[in-house]
Amino acid sequence: MSFLRRNWSDEGEIADLRQETYIRVYEAAHRKRPVPVRPFMFFVARNLIIDRLRRKSVVPFETMAEADWFNVSDHEPTPEQRVAARQELQRMQLALDALPPRCRQVILLRRVHGLSQREVALKMGIKEETVESQMVKGMRAITDSISDKRATVTTGARRFWTRKG
Numbered sequence: 279m280s281f282l283r284r285n286w287s288d289e290g291e292i293a294d295l296r297q298e299t300y301i302r303v304y305e306a307a308h309r310k311r312p313v314p315v316r317p318f319m320f321f322v323a324r325n326l327i328i329d330r331l332r333r334k335s336v337v338p339f340e341t342m343a344e345a346d347w348f349n350v351s352d353h354e355p356t357p358e359q360r361v362a363a364r365q366e367l368q369r370m371q372l373a374l375d376a377l378p379p380r381c382r383q384v385i386l387l388r389r390v391h392g393l394s395q396r397e398v399a400l401k402m403g404i405k406e407e408t409v410e411s412q413m414v415k416g417m418r419a420i421t422d423s424i425s426d427k428r429a430t431v432t433t434g435a436r437r438f439w440t441r442k443g
Contacts, residue, residue, distance in 0.1 A: 281320060285327055294394050295330070297410060299323045305421045333392070366424075373423035377416050380404075384412040385420070 282292045282299075302322045303312070312318035355363065374382055380402075387398045388409070395413075399406045 281323060282327075285324070286330070290396070291330070291394065295323065295326055297395065297413065298326050301413065301417045302326070305417065308421050308425065369424050370420065373420040376423060377419055381412045381416040381419070384409055385416040388413060 279292065279296060282295050283289075286292055286295060299319060299322050303315070303319055306312055306318070306322075307315075374385065377385065383402065384398055387393045387401065388395070393401065395406050395409050398409045402409070
């Protein structure tokens with residue numbers, strides 16, 4: 279939390295950044311546990327801060343001056359990367375469609391529309407704790423679903439190339 283407070287000026291968004299950091303670390307750990315965990319968590323938090331800075335329409339000059347780690351590259355994706363991204367998006371849509379309605383709505387409002395936890399709670403008429411709970415539940419379900427589908431695709435590709443070779 280002190281890292282987030284030092285590097286992010288909007289106190290109202292720090293809890294959201296913390297929650298997103300936990301979710302991303304959980305998703306990564308679901309695939310393979312990052313070792314060591316602590317530096318990985320700071321890396322994730324730093325990247326989330328960079329993403330938020332990119333989304334802001336105006337970035338204060340002080341923030342830019344303090345962000346010596348702000349190295350953003352702008353490379354055009356390859357055709358293979360585009361196809362992979364499209365497939366990943368399709369897997370994500372299927373996983374999202376499989377969620378219960380309230381959980382799906384929370385995920386969409388938070389991740390797609392970029393609303394804060396508090397804004398989602400007010401909009402949906404539920405407690406902030408419920409929003410957080412639904413986010414964790416939904417992200418776990420999406421991560422599990424996407425991981426399962428990736429494993430199926432990878433296994434199928436291995437079988438194909440084993441028969442060919």
